Amino acid sequence: MLSKGIGPRTTRNATRLVWLPDLRRPHLSSYYLPIFIPNERPHVKLLHLDSSILNENSATRAISAAVVEHLKQNDPAIEVTYRDLAAAPLPHVTLPALAGDESAALVEELLSADILVIGVPMYNFGMPTQLKAWFDHVLVAGRTFRYTAEGPQGLAGDKHVFVCMGRGGFYSEGPMAAMEHAESHVKAMLGFIGITDPAVIAAEGIAISPEQREASLKAALDQIAELQIRGTAPVT
Ligand SMILES: Cc1cc2nc3c(=O)[nH]c(=O)nc-3n(C[C@H](O)[C@H](O)[C@H](O)COP(=O)(O)O)c2cc1C
Structure with a gap:
Protein backbone atom coordinates (compact mmCIF):
# COMPACT_ATOMS: atom_id res chain seq x y z
CA MET A 1 0.00 0.00 0.00
CA ARG A 41 -5.25 27.42 4.28
CA PRO A 42 -2.07 27.73 2.24
CA HIS A 43 -2.06 25.96 -1.08
CA VAL A 44 -0.11 22.77 -1.19
CA LYS A 45 2.64 23.23 -3.76
CA LEU A 46 3.51 20.41 -6.11
CA LEU A 47 6.57 20.32 -8.34
CA HIS A 48 6.12 17.94 -11.28
CA LEU A 49 9.20 16.92 -13.27
CA ASP A 50 9.26 14.83 -16.44
CA SER A 51 12.42 13.76 -18.23
CA SER A 52 11.41 11.17 -20.83
CA ILE A 53 12.38 11.80 -24.46
CA LEU A 54 9.51 9.58 -25.69
CA ASN A 55 6.74 12.17 -25.53
CA GLU A 56 3.28 10.55 -25.82
CA ASN A 57 4.82 7.05 -25.86
CA SER A 58 6.45 7.62 -22.51
CA ALA A 59 5.52 5.32 -19.64
CA THR A 60 6.89 7.65 -16.96
CA ARG A 61 4.99 10.63 -18.33
CA ALA A 62 1.78 8.60 -18.15
CA ILE A 63 2.51 7.54 -14.57
CA SER A 64 3.63 10.94 -13.29
CA ALA A 65 0.62 12.65 -14.92
CA ALA A 66 -1.69 10.09 -13.27
CA VAL A 67 -0.10 10.71 -9.85
CA VAL A 68 -0.57 14.47 -10.21
CA GLU A 69 -4.14 14.01 -11.40
CA HIS A 70 -4.89 11.73 -8.47
CA LEU A 71 -3.45 14.20 -5.96
CA LYS A 72 -5.44 17.02 -7.57
CA GLN A 73 -8.63 15.03 -7.18
CA ASN A 74 -7.88 14.86 -3.46
CA ASP A 75 -7.09 18.56 -3.30
CA PRO A 76 -8.14 20.63 -6.36
CA ALA A 77 -6.38 23.68 -4.90
CA ILE A 78 -2.94 22.10 -5.25
CA GLU A 79 -0.64 24.54 -7.02
CA VAL A 80 1.28 22.66 -9.71
CA THR A 81 4.57 23.79 -11.23
CA TYR A 82 5.55 21.68 -14.22
CA ARG A 83 9.03 21.24 -15.66
CA ASP A 84 9.62 19.24 -18.80
CA LEU A 85 13.34 18.62 -18.51
CA ALA A 86 13.47 16.89 -21.91
CA ALA A 87 11.66 19.65 -23.82
CA ALA A 88 13.47 22.44 -21.97
CA PRO A 89 16.78 20.94 -20.81
CA LEU A 90 18.78 22.67 -18.12
CA PRO A 91 22.42 23.46 -18.85
CA HIS A 92 25.04 21.13 -17.42
CA VAL A 93 26.43 22.56 -14.23
CA THR A 94 29.53 24.65 -14.36
CA LEU A 95 31.00 26.65 -11.51
CA PRO A 96 29.49 29.92 -12.78
CA ALA A 97 26.13 28.18 -13.36
CA LEU A 98 26.10 26.86 -9.79
CA ALA A 99 26.51 30.40 -8.51
CA GLY A 100 23.94 31.77 -10.96
CA ASP A 101 20.31 32.82 -10.76
CA GLU A 102 18.93 29.76 -12.55
CA SER A 103 20.39 27.32 -10.01
CA ALA A 104 19.19 29.51 -7.15
CA ALA A 105 15.67 29.60 -8.62
CA LEU A 106 15.63 25.81 -9.06
CA VAL A 107 16.68 25.33 -5.44
CA GLU A 108 14.00 27.75 -4.26
CA GLU A 109 11.39 25.98 -6.39
CA LEU A 110 12.34 22.65 -4.82
CA LEU A 111 12.47 23.96 -1.26
CA SER A 112 9.07 25.63 -1.54
CA ALA A 113 7.38 22.46 -2.86
CA ASP A 114 5.38 20.28 -0.48
CA ILE A 115 5.16 17.46 -3.00
CA LEU A 116 7.58 16.38 -5.69
CA VAL A 117 6.50 14.07 -8.52
CA ILE A 118 9.42 12.91 -10.69
CA GLY A 119 9.26 10.87 -13.90
CA VAL A 120 12.37 8.69 -14.01
CA PRO A 121 12.88 6.64 -17.19
CA MET A 122 15.79 4.20 -17.19
CA TYR A 123 18.16 5.09 -20.01
CA ASN A 124 21.35 3.05 -20.25
CA PHE A 125 20.88 1.72 -16.74
CA GLY A 126 20.63 5.15 -15.13
CA MET A 127 18.45 8.23 -15.20
CA PRO A 128 18.36 10.55 -18.26
CA THR A 129 21.11 13.12 -18.34
CA GLN A 130 18.43 15.84 -18.32
CA LEU A 131 17.20 14.71 -14.89
CA LYS A 132 20.75 14.33 -13.57
CA ALA A 133 21.35 17.96 -14.60
CA TRP A 134 18.37 19.02 -12.44
CA PHE A 135 19.79 17.14 -9.45
CA ASP A 136 23.20 18.73 -10.10
CA HIS A 137 21.58 22.17 -9.86
CA VAL A 138 19.62 21.49 -6.67
CA LEU A 139 22.13 19.55 -4.57
CA VAL A 140 23.70 22.65 -3.10
CA ALA A 141 25.65 22.77 0.17
CA GLY A 142 24.08 25.16 2.62
CA ARG A 143 20.70 25.07 0.83
CA THR A 144 19.50 21.49 0.36
CA PHE A 145 22.14 19.81 2.53
CA ARG A 146 24.93 20.80 4.85
CA TYR A 147 28.02 19.23 6.29
CA THR A 148 28.10 18.91 10.07
CA ALA A 149 30.52 17.38 12.56
CA GLU A 150 28.26 14.30 12.52
CA GLY A 151 28.29 14.09 8.73
CA PRO A 152 26.08 15.45 5.93
CA GLN A 153 22.56 16.53 6.85
CA GLY A 154 19.68 16.90 4.41
CA LEU A 155 17.74 20.17 4.52
CA ALA A 156 14.88 19.37 2.14
CA GLY A 157 13.17 16.53 3.96
CA ASP A 158 9.87 18.27 4.61
CA LYS A 159 8.16 17.09 1.46
CA HIS A 160 6.63 14.01 0.03
CA VAL A 161 8.10 12.53 -3.12
CA PHE A 162 6.68 10.21 -5.77
CA VAL A 163 9.26 8.58 -8.03
CA CYS A 164 7.59 7.35 -11.25
CA MET A 165 9.91 4.77 -12.81
CA GLY A 166 9.86 3.19 -16.27
CA ARG A 167 12.26 0.40 -17.28
CA GLY A 168 12.49 -1.57 -20.51
CA GLY A 169 13.52 -4.77 -18.74
CA PHE A 170 13.15 -6.23 -15.24
CA TYR A 171 15.52 -5.01 -12.57
CA SER A 172 13.66 -5.25 -9.27
CA GLU A 173 14.91 -8.83 -8.95
CA GLY A 174 16.87 -11.36 -10.96
CA PRO A 175 20.15 -11.17 -12.91
CA MET A 176 19.71 -7.53 -14.01
CA ALA A 177 19.14 -6.16 -10.49
CA ALA A 178 22.82 -5.21 -10.14
CA MET A 179 22.49 -3.03 -13.26
CA GLU A 180 19.76 -0.85 -11.74
CA HIS A 181 21.31 2.60 -11.33
CA ALA A 182 18.30 4.82 -12.02
CA GLU A 183 16.00 4.33 -9.02
CA SER A 184 18.96 3.65 -6.70
CA HIS A 185 20.76 6.84 -7.77
CA VAL A 186 17.63 8.99 -7.54
CA LYS A 187 16.88 7.59 -4.07
CA ALA A 188 20.48 8.16 -2.96
CA MET A 189 20.38 11.82 -4.00
CA LEU A 190 16.93 12.37 -2.46
CA GLY A 191 18.16 10.73 0.77
CA PHE A 192 21.20 13.00 0.77
CA ILE A 193 18.96 16.07 0.84
CA GLY A 194 16.78 14.56 3.55
CA ILE A 195 14.03 12.77 1.61
CA THR A 196 14.38 9.23 2.85
CA ASP A 197 10.98 7.71 2.11
CA PRO A 198 9.93 8.42 -1.48
CA ALA A 199 7.02 6.39 -2.82
CA VAL A 200 8.15 4.50 -5.92
CA ILE A 201 5.64 3.59 -8.63
CA ALA A 202 7.44 1.47 -11.20
CA ALA A 203 6.50 -0.02 -14.55
CA GLU A 204 9.03 -2.67 -15.58
CA GLY A 205 9.38 -4.74 -18.74
CA ILE A 206 8.06 -1.89 -20.89
CA ALA A 207 10.20 -2.96 -23.89
CA ILE A 208 9.58 -6.72 -23.57
CA SER A 209 6.33 -6.88 -25.56
CA PRO A 210 3.22 -4.74 -26.14
CA GLU A 211 1.28 -7.07 -23.81
CA GLN A 212 3.88 -6.77 -21.05
CA ARG A 213 3.99 -2.99 -21.50
CA GLU A 214 0.23 -2.77 -21.15
CA ALA A 215 0.15 -5.07 -18.10
CA SER A 216 3.03 -3.24 -16.35
CA LEU A 217 1.55 0.18 -17.02
CA LYS A 218 -1.86 -0.95 -15.78
CA ALA A 219 -0.33 -2.36 -12.59
CA ALA A 220 1.52 0.92 -11.96
CA LEU A 221 -1.56 3.04 -12.63
CA ASP A 222 -3.67 0.78 -10.38
CA GLN A 223 -1.23 1.43 -7.52
CA ILE A 224 -1.86 5.16 -7.82
CA ALA A 225 -5.48 4.81 -6.74
CA GLU A 226 -4.14 3.74 -3.33
CA LEU A 227 -2.15 6.92 -2.76
CA GLN A 228 -3.53 9.15 -0.06
CA ILE A 229 -2.85 12.68 1.14
CA ARG A 230 -2.64 13.14 4.89
CA GLY A 231 -5.79 14.49 6.45
CA THR A 232 -8.01 13.68 3.51
CA ALA A 233 -10.05 10.67 2.52
CA PRO A 234 -8.67 8.49 -0.24
CA VAL A 235 -10.04 9.22 -3.68
CA THR A 236 -12.72 6.67 -4.50
C1 LIG B 1 17.77 6.03 -24.88
C2 LIG B 1 17.12 4.86 -24.21
C3 LIG B 1 17.88 4.03 -23.40
C4 LIG B 1 17.29 2.97 -22.74
N1 LIG B 1 18.05 2.19 -21.91
C5 LIG B 1 17.46 1.16 -21.24
C6 LIG B 1 18.21 0.35 -20.34
O1 LIG B 1 19.39 0.55 -20.11
N2 LIG B 1 17.58 -0.65 -19.72
C7 LIG B 1 16.25 -0.90 -19.91
O2 LIG B 1 15.72 -1.81 -19.30
N3 LIG B 1 15.51 -0.13 -20.73
C8 LIG B 1 16.09 0.88 -21.39
N4 LIG B 1 15.34 1.68 -22.21
C9 LIG B 1 13.89 1.46 -22.25
C10 LIG B 1 13.22 2.39 -21.28
O3 LIG B 1 13.66 2.18 -19.97
C11 LIG B 1 11.72 2.23 -21.34
O4 LIG B 1 11.30 2.62 -22.64
C12 LIG B 1 10.99 3.06 -20.31
O5 LIG B 1 9.64 3.01 -20.61
C13 LIG B 1 11.51 4.48 -20.29
O6 LIG B 1 10.55 5.39 -19.75
P1 LIG B 1 9.77 6.35 -20.75
O7 LIG B 1 8.87 5.44 -21.56
O8 LIG B 1 9.00 7.25 -19.87
O9 LIG B 1 10.76 7.09 -21.59
C14 LIG B 1 15.92 2.73 -22.88
C15 LIG B 1 15.15 3.57 -23.71
C16 LIG B 1 15.75 4.62 -24.36
C17 LIG B 1 14.90 5.53 -25.21
Whole structure:
Protein backbone atom coordinates (compact mmCIF):
# COMPACT_ATOMS: atom_id res chain seq x y z
CA MET A 1 0.00 0.00 0.00
CA LEU A 2 1.44 3.32 -1.02
CA SER A 3 -0.60 5.39 1.39
CA LYS A 4 1.54 8.33 2.37
CA GLY A 5 0.73 11.65 3.93
CA ILE A 6 1.57 15.24 3.13
CA GLY A 7 0.17 18.50 4.36
CA PRO A 8 1.15 22.12 4.07
CA ARG A 9 3.98 22.99 6.39
CA THR A 10 2.97 24.66 9.61
CA THR A 11 5.37 27.56 9.03
CA ARG A 12 3.09 28.73 6.23
CA ASN A 13 -0.03 28.08 8.23
CA ALA A 14 0.08 30.82 10.86
CA THR A 15 -2.18 33.68 11.86
CA ARG A 16 -1.55 37.26 10.80
CA LEU A 17 -1.98 40.35 12.90
CA VAL A 18 -4.00 43.30 11.59
CA TRP A 19 -4.96 46.51 13.37
CA LEU A 20 -8.56 47.68 12.85
CA PRO A 21 -10.08 51.02 13.95
CA ASP A 22 -12.06 50.66 17.18
CA LEU A 23 -15.63 51.30 15.99
CA ARG A 24 -16.79 51.87 19.55
CA ARG A 25 -14.68 55.01 19.55
CA PRO A 26 -14.97 56.31 15.96
CA HIS A 27 -14.12 59.85 17.04
CA LEU A 28 -10.70 58.74 18.27
CA SER A 29 -8.55 57.99 15.27
CA SER A 30 -5.71 56.74 17.46
CA TYR A 31 -7.69 53.77 18.82
CA TYR A 32 -6.94 50.57 16.95
CA LEU A 33 -7.67 47.00 18.00
CA PRO A 34 -5.26 44.15 17.34
CA ILE A 35 -7.03 41.29 15.57
CA PHE A 36 -5.47 37.94 14.78
CA ILE A 37 -6.86 36.53 11.55
CA PRO A 38 -6.08 32.94 10.64
CA ASN A 39 -4.40 32.79 7.26
CA GLU A 40 -6.36 31.00 4.59
CA ARG A 41 -5.25 27.42 4.28
CA PRO A 42 -2.07 27.73 2.24
CA HIS A 43 -2.06 25.96 -1.08
CA VAL A 44 -0.11 22.77 -1.19
CA LYS A 45 2.64 23.23 -3.76
CA LEU A 46 3.51 20.41 -6.11
CA LEU A 47 6.57 20.32 -8.34
CA HIS A 48 6.12 17.94 -11.28
CA LEU A 49 9.20 16.92 -13.27
CA ASP A 50 9.26 14.83 -16.44
CA SER A 51 12.42 13.76 -18.23
CA SER A 52 11.41 11.17 -20.83
CA ILE A 53 12.38 11.80 -24.46
CA LEU A 54 9.51 9.58 -25.69
CA ASN A 55 6.74 12.17 -25.53
CA GLU A 56 3.28 10.55 -25.82
CA ASN A 57 4.82 7.05 -25.86
CA SER A 58 6.45 7.62 -22.51
CA ALA A 59 5.52 5.32 -19.64
CA THR A 60 6.89 7.65 -16.96
CA ARG A 61 4.99 10.63 -18.33
CA ALA A 62 1.78 8.60 -18.15
CA ILE A 63 2.51 7.54 -14.57
CA SER A 64 3.63 10.94 -13.29
CA ALA A 65 0.62 12.65 -14.92
CA ALA A 66 -1.69 10.09 -13.27
CA VAL A 67 -0.10 10.71 -9.85
CA VAL A 68 -0.57 14.47 -10.21
CA GLU A 69 -4.14 14.01 -11.40
CA HIS A 70 -4.89 11.73 -8.47
CA LEU A 71 -3.45 14.20 -5.96
CA LYS A 72 -5.44 17.02 -7.57
CA GLN A 73 -8.63 15.03 -7.18
CA ASN A 74 -7.88 14.86 -3.46
CA ASP A 75 -7.09 18.56 -3.30
CA PRO A 76 -8.14 20.63 -6.36
CA ALA A 77 -6.38 23.68 -4.90
CA ILE A 78 -2.94 22.10 -5.25
CA GLU A 79 -0.64 24.54 -7.02
CA VAL A 80 1.28 22.66 -9.71
CA THR A 81 4.57 23.79 -11.23
CA TYR A 82 5.55 21.68 -14.22
CA ARG A 83 9.03 21.24 -15.66
CA ASP A 84 9.62 19.24 -18.80
CA LEU A 85 13.34 18.62 -18.51
CA ALA A 86 13.47 16.89 -21.91
CA ALA A 87 11.66 19.65 -23.82
CA ALA A 88 13.47 22.44 -21.97
CA PRO A 89 16.78 20.94 -20.81
CA LEU A 90 18.78 22.67 -18.12
CA PRO A 91 22.42 23.46 -18.85
CA HIS A 92 25.04 21.13 -17.42
CA VAL A 93 26.43 22.56 -14.23
CA THR A 94 29.53 24.65 -14.36
CA LEU A 95 31.00 26.65 -11.51
CA PRO A 96 29.49 29.92 -12.78
CA ALA A 97 26.13 28.18 -13.36
CA LEU A 98 26.10 26.86 -9.79
CA ALA A 99 26.51 30.40 -8.51
CA GLY A 100 23.94 31.77 -10.96
CA ASP A 101 20.31 32.82 -10.76
CA GLU A 102 18.93 29.76 -12.55
CA SER A 103 20.39 27.32 -10.01
CA ALA A 104 19.19 29.51 -7.15
CA ALA A 105 15.67 29.60 -8.62
CA LEU A 106 15.63 25.81 -9.06
CA VAL A 107 16.68 25.33 -5.44
CA GLU A 108 14.00 27.75 -4.26
CA GLU A 109 11.39 25.98 -6.39
CA LEU A 110 12.34 22.65 -4.82
CA LEU A 111 12.47 23.96 -1.26
CA SER A 112 9.07 25.63 -1.54
CA ALA A 113 7.38 22.46 -2.86
CA ASP A 114 5.38 20.28 -0.48
CA ILE A 115 5.16 17.46 -3.00
CA LEU A 116 7.58 16.38 -5.69
CA VAL A 117 6.50 14.07 -8.52
CA ILE A 118 9.42 12.91 -10.69
CA GLY A 119 9.26 10.87 -13.90
CA VAL A 120 12.37 8.69 -14.01
CA PRO A 121 12.88 6.64 -17.19
CA MET A 122 15.79 4.20 -17.19
CA TYR A 123 18.16 5.09 -20.01
CA ASN A 124 21.35 3.05 -20.25
CA PHE A 125 20.88 1.72 -16.74
CA GLY A 126 20.63 5.15 -15.13
CA MET A 127 18.45 8.23 -15.20
CA PRO A 128 18.36 10.55 -18.26
CA THR A 129 21.11 13.12 -18.34
CA GLN A 130 18.43 15.84 -18.32
CA LEU A 131 17.20 14.71 -14.89
CA LYS A 132 20.75 14.33 -13.57
CA ALA A 133 21.35 17.96 -14.60
CA TRP A 134 18.37 19.02 -12.44
CA PHE A 135 19.79 17.14 -9.45
CA ASP A 136 23.20 18.73 -10.10
CA HIS A 137 21.58 22.17 -9.86
CA VAL A 138 19.62 21.49 -6.67
CA LEU A 139 22.13 19.55 -4.57
CA VAL A 140 23.70 22.65 -3.10
CA ALA A 141 25.65 22.77 0.17
CA GLY A 142 24.08 25.16 2.62
CA ARG A 143 20.70 25.07 0.83
CA THR A 144 19.50 21.49 0.36
CA PHE A 145 22.14 19.81 2.53
CA ARG A 146 24.93 20.80 4.85
CA TYR A 147 28.02 19.23 6.29
CA THR A 148 28.10 18.91 10.07
CA ALA A 149 30.52 17.38 12.56
CA GLU A 150 28.26 14.30 12.52
CA GLY A 151 28.29 14.09 8.73
CA PRO A 152 26.08 15.45 5.93
CA GLN A 153 22.56 16.53 6.85
CA GLY A 154 19.68 16.90 4.41
CA LEU A 155 17.74 20.17 4.52
CA ALA A 156 14.88 19.37 2.14
CA GLY A 157 13.17 16.53 3.96
CA ASP A 158 9.87 18.27 4.61
CA LYS A 159 8.16 17.09 1.46
CA HIS A 160 6.63 14.01 0.03
CA VAL A 161 8.10 12.53 -3.12
CA PHE A 162 6.68 10.21 -5.77
CA VAL A 163 9.26 8.58 -8.03
CA CYS A 164 7.59 7.35 -11.25
CA MET A 165 9.91 4.77 -12.81
CA GLY A 166 9.86 3.19 -16.27
CA ARG A 167 12.26 0.40 -17.28
CA GLY A 168 12.49 -1.57 -20.51
CA GLY A 169 13.52 -4.77 -18.74
CA PHE A 170 13.15 -6.23 -15.24
CA TYR A 171 15.52 -5.01 -12.57
CA SER A 172 13.66 -5.25 -9.27
CA GLU A 173 14.91 -8.83 -8.95
CA GLY A 174 16.87 -11.36 -10.96
CA PRO A 175 20.15 -11.17 -12.91
CA MET A 176 19.71 -7.53 -14.01
CA ALA A 177 19.14 -6.16 -10.49
CA ALA A 178 22.82 -5.21 -10.14
CA MET A 179 22.49 -3.03 -13.26
CA GLU A 180 19.76 -0.85 -11.74
CA HIS A 181 21.31 2.60 -11.33
CA ALA A 182 18.30 4.82 -12.02
CA GLU A 183 16.00 4.33 -9.02
CA SER A 184 18.96 3.65 -6.70
CA HIS A 185 20.76 6.84 -7.77
CA VAL A 186 17.63 8.99 -7.54
CA LYS A 187 16.88 7.59 -4.07
CA ALA A 188 20.48 8.16 -2.96
CA MET A 189 20.38 11.82 -4.00
CA LEU A 190 16.93 12.37 -2.46
CA GLY A 191 18.16 10.73 0.77
CA PHE A 192 21.20 13.00 0.77
CA ILE A 193 18.96 16.07 0.84
CA GLY A 194 16.78 14.56 3.55
CA ILE A 195 14.03 12.77 1.61
CA THR A 196 14.38 9.23 2.85
CA ASP A 197 10.98 7.71 2.11
CA PRO A 198 9.93 8.42 -1.48
CA ALA A 199 7.02 6.39 -2.82
CA VAL A 200 8.15 4.50 -5.92
CA ILE A 201 5.64 3.59 -8.63
CA ALA A 202 7.44 1.47 -11.20
CA ALA A 203 6.50 -0.02 -14.55
CA GLU A 204 9.03 -2.67 -15.58
CA GLY A 205 9.38 -4.74 -18.74
CA ILE A 206 8.06 -1.89 -20.89
CA ALA A 207 10.20 -2.96 -23.89
CA ILE A 208 9.58 -6.72 -23.57
CA SER A 209 6.33 -6.88 -25.56
CA PRO A 210 3.22 -4.74 -26.14
CA GLU A 211 1.28 -7.07 -23.81
CA GLN A 212 3.88 -6.77 -21.05
CA ARG A 213 3.99 -2.99 -21.50
CA GLU A 214 0.23 -2.77 -21.15
CA ALA A 215 0.15 -5.07 -18.10
CA SER A 216 3.03 -3.24 -16.35
CA LEU A 217 1.55 0.18 -17.02
CA LYS A 218 -1.86 -0.95 -15.78
CA ALA A 219 -0.33 -2.36 -12.59
CA ALA A 220 1.52 0.92 -11.96
CA LEU A 221 -1.56 3.04 -12.63
CA ASP A 222 -3.67 0.78 -10.38
CA GLN A 223 -1.23 1.43 -7.52
CA ILE A 224 -1.86 5.16 -7.82
CA ALA A 225 -5.48 4.81 -6.74
CA GLU A 226 -4.14 3.74 -3.33
CA LEU A 227 -2.15 6.92 -2.76
CA GLN A 228 -3.53 9.15 -0.06
CA ILE A 229 -2.85 12.68 1.14
CA ARG A 230 -2.64 13.14 4.89
CA GLY A 231 -5.79 14.49 6.45
CA THR A 232 -8.01 13.68 3.51
CA ALA A 233 -10.05 10.67 2.52
CA PRO A 234 -8.67 8.49 -0.24
CA VAL A 235 -10.04 9.22 -3.68
CA THR A 236 -12.72 6.67 -4.50
C1 LIG B 1 17.77 6.03 -24.88
C2 LIG B 1 17.12 4.86 -24.21
C3 LIG B 1 17.88 4.03 -23.40
C4 LIG B 1 17.29 2.97 -22.74
N1 LIG B 1 18.05 2.19 -21.91
C5 LIG B 1 17.46 1.16 -21.24
C6 LIG B 1 18.21 0.35 -20.34
O1 LIG B 1 19.39 0.55 -20.11
N2 LIG B 1 17.58 -0.65 -19.72
C7 LIG B 1 16.25 -0.90 -19.91
O2 LIG B 1 15.72 -1.81 -19.30
N3 LIG B 1 15.51 -0.13 -20.73
C8 LIG B 1 16.09 0.88 -21.39
N4 LIG B 1 15.34 1.68 -22.21
C9 LIG B 1 13.89 1.46 -22.25
C10 LIG B 1 13.22 2.39 -21.28
O3 LIG B 1 13.66 2.18 -19.97
C11 LIG B 1 11.72 2.23 -21.34
O4 LIG B 1 11.30 2.62 -22.64
C12 LIG B 1 10.99 3.06 -20.31
O5 LIG B 1 9.64 3.01 -20.61
C13 LIG B 1 11.51 4.48 -20.29
O6 LIG B 1 10.55 5.39 -19.75
P1 LIG B 1 9.77 6.35 -20.75
O7 LIG B 1 8.87 5.44 -21.56
O8 LIG B 1 9.00 7.25 -19.87
O9 LIG B 1 10.76 7.09 -21.59
C14 LIG B 1 15.92 2.73 -22.88
C15 LIG B 1 15.15 3.57 -23.71
C16 LIG B 1 15.75 4.62 -24.36
C17 LIG B 1 14.90 5.53 -25.21
